[in-house]
Amino acid sequence: MPNYVVNNVAQPNGDHEVHQTGCNYFPSNYRDLGWHSNCVSAVVAAKKIYSKSNGCYHCSNACHTT
Numbered sequence: 279m280p281n282y283v284v285n286n287v288a289q290p291n292g293d294h295e296v297h298q299t300g301c302n303y304f305p306s307n308y309r310d311l312g313w314h315s316n317c318v319s320a321v322v323a324a325k326k327i328y329s330k331s332n333g334c335y336h337c338s339n340a341c342h343t344t
């Protein structure tokens with residue numbers, strides 16, 4: 279299972295992006311979300327930290343909605 283993190287720095291639209299380890303856009307300032315079988319549960323975990331969380335377009339496209 280991949281390890282996921284959430285970016286501590288919001289995007290211009292206010293979303294905190296969720297990334298997998300190894301993403302080309304991996305943030306330097308992040309909070310660890312631990313291991314998740316898919317981005318859906320990772321985004322759920324991220325939303326407990328930041329209510330506006332969204333999957334990264336590049337590494338978690340299935341969870342990228344905004």
Ligand SMILES: [Zn+2]
Pocket residue numbers: 296297298301302303304334335336337338
């Ligand atoms: Zn990413």
